[in-house]
Amino acid sequence: xxxxxxxxxxxxxxxxxxxxxxxxxxxxxxxxxxxxxxxxxxxxxxxxxxxxxxxxxxxxxxxxxxxxxxxxxxxxxxxxxxxxxxxxxxxxxxxxxxxxxxxxxxxxxxxxxxxxxxxxxxxxxxxxxxxxxxxxxxxxxxxxxxxxxxxxxxxxxxxxxxxxxxxxxxxxxxxxxxxxxxxxxxxxxxxxxxxxxxxxxxxxxxxxxxxxxxxxxxxxxxxxxxxxxxxxxxxxxxxxxxxxxxxxxxxxxxxxxxxxxxxxxxxxxxxxxxxxxxxxxxxxxxxxxxxxxxxxxxxxxxxxxxxxxxxxxxxxxxxxxxxxxxxxxxxxxxxxxxxxxxxxxxxxxxxxxxxxxxxxxxxxxxxxxxxxxxxxxxxxxxxxxxxxxxxxxxxxxxxxxxxxxxxxxxxxxxxxxxxxxxxxxxxxxxxxxxxxxxxxxxxxxxxxxxxxxxxxxxxxxxxxxxxxxxxxxxxxxxxxxxxxxxxxxxxxxxxxxxxxxxxxx
Numbered sequence: 001x002x003x004x005x006x007x008x009x010x011x012x013x014x015x016x017x018x019x020x021x022x023x024x025x026x027x028x029x030x031x032x033x034x035x036x037x038x039x040x041x042x043x044x045x046x047x048x049x050x051x052x053x054x055x056x057x058x059x060x061x062x063x064x065x066x067x068x069x070x071x072x073x074x075x076x077x078x079x080x081x082x083x084x085x086x087x088x089x090x091x092x093x094x095x096x097x098x099x100x101x102x103x104x105x106x107x108x109x110x111x112x113x114x115x116x117x118x119x120x121x122x123x124x125x126x127x128x129x130x131x132x133x134x135x136x137x138x139x140x141x142x143x144x145x146x147x148x149x150x151x152x153x154x155x156x157x158x159x160x161x162x163x164x165x166x167x168x169x170x171x172x173x174x175x176x177x178x179x180x181x182x183x184x185x186x187x188x189x190x191x192x193x194x195x196x197x198x199x200x201x202x203x204x205x206x207x208x209x210x211x212x213x214x215x216x217x218x219x220x221x222x223x224x225x226x227x228x229x230x231x232x233x234x235x236x237x238x239x240x241x242x243x244x245x246x247x248x249x250x251x252x253x254x255x256x257x258x259x260x261x262x263x264x265x266x267x268x269x270x271x272x273x274x275x276x277x278x279x280x281x282x283x284x285x286x287x288x289x290x291x292x293x294x295x296x297x298x299x300x301x302x303x304x305x306x307x308x309x310x311x312x313x314x315x316x317x318x319x320x321x322x323x324x325x326x327x328x329x330x331x332x333x334x335x336x337x338x339x340x341x342x343x344x345x346x347x348x349x350x351x352x353x354x355x356x357x358x359x360x361x362x363x364x365x366x367x368x369x370x371x372x373x374x375x376x377x378x379x380x381x382x383x384x385x386x387x388x389x390x391x392x393x394x395x396x397x398x399x400x401x402x403x404x405x406x407x408x409x410x411x412x413x414x415x416x417x418x419x420x421x422x423x424x425x426x427x428x429x430x431x432x433x434x435x436x437x438x439x440x441x442x443x444x445x446x447x448x449x450x451x452x453x454x455x456x457x458x459x460x461x462x463x464x465x466x467x468x469x470x471x472x473x474x475x476x477x478x479x480x481x482x483x484x485x486x487x488x489x490x491x492x493x494x495x496x497x498x499x500x501x502x503x504x505x
Contacts, residue, residue, distance in 0.1 A: 025157035031245030036260025038290035160242035169210035264300035304355035336425035
């Protein structure tokens with residue numbers, strides 16, 4: 001019995017992939033020390049994602065390129081029977097059940113039961129009798145099969161990112177029936193061919209389907225990596241999410257550790273004193289993200305270097321800041337500062353003089369920054385005039401939450417210390433009423449105003465990466481000394497994986 005066919009380009013990709021996966025990445029003796037981001041997916045999340053397994057299996061069967069199958073058999077007194085099955089393809093497929101199990105320090109075990117698959121193609125056969133009688137015929141055929149699949153997916157490191165090896169794949173056939181030209185009652189000739197080809201056909205189906213599943217597993221692993229890399233990148237600022245250690249498979253969760261180094265133009269981030277420990281995360285929620293304080297500080301530095309920490313306020317917004325309360329003190333201070341110029345002819349510029357320092361504590365995220373404020377007026381017919389300049393060191397504690405697909409930043413206590421104060425209405429600096437008024441403006445209105453600008457900007461950035469596509473349930477953002485934990489449950493957007501498979505394959 002022979003099996004002939006061309007090896008498709010995808011097979012070469014799979015072989016190359018397996019060679020690359022077999023070479024493990026090298027990590028230092030203390031891999032957690034360079035861990036900036038950790039992702040933990042617990043058993044409930046794995047069970048939820050397993051519901052999408054059917055889409056992957058259907059795609060694997062549909063994209064498998066089955067080779068032509070040829071064979072021959074010598075029969076006593078009857079001579080030789082030869083045959084060839086060509087144009088084999090999947091005609092229909094259904095999956096009854098799929099189960100997933102996490103095997104400690106081993107693999108993700110997926111059991112797919114009762115896959116009913118129908119294949120179609122053309123059977124050409126010939127019979128050369130012992131007395132030189134010959135009979136050759138070509139008919140359409142259909143193969144009805146019932147299959148169980150056992151797939152063990154190992155997670156490892158390839159080119160510093162998570163790789164999936166699904167080469168440990170088994171197909172068990174409960175039924176494999178050959179029908180010719182729609183006739184469901186096999187005659188002796190049909191039964192003869194079924195007996196001849198069943199073993200080879202099972203081998204071919206297993207080989208091609210398992211190869212395709214293995215290929216799809218790596219494609220999906222790359223898809224998840226690219227999705228994550230895109231999520232933590234905005235223009236010239238991005239995070240290095242290469243692995244800091246080998247991915248873990250535990251009985252109740254999967255976990256991957258990433259460097260999380262900020263990459264921005266010529267800026268090179270360094271990090272080697274992570275406080276991460278697996279005991280910091282629990283297993284009660286579906287997804288956990290652990291973030292080092294160092295990452296937030298580095299992102300703040302990159303944003304500062306990229307000149308993003310600049311805010312311009314004018315018109316109605318400026319009026320809201322300076323008319324927060326209708327008192328005699330407020331009216332007097334505004335009159336002195338603006339010198340009778342309308343808000344529409346004034347502009348305030350706010351920017352960070354140095355990059356903000358971020359500290360994660362149980363009470364929240366503490367942001368400390370040296371901020372400059374410059375207020376200019378544009379009197380009609382006159383040159384622009386800077387009427388106020390001040391440098392203030394601001395320390396504010398912020399608690400973060402995520403609800404209704406929006407990021408919510410809630411400022412708590414704040415401290416303001418003037419470092420430089422220059423006001424045209426008070427050249428000597430002896431009038432404390434203006435300074436006291438401005439300190440109130442900053443703490444009561446200014447800080448909330450800045451945060452109100454940041455909230456929609458970050459929400460829009462996250463939604464542009466596709467976060468709004470997920471149904472996120474009861475998210476919590478927990479801060480501790482030196483790190484933050486984001487924990488949540490979610491529903492997987494069914495169309496996301498299907499759309500990807502349709503576009504990519």
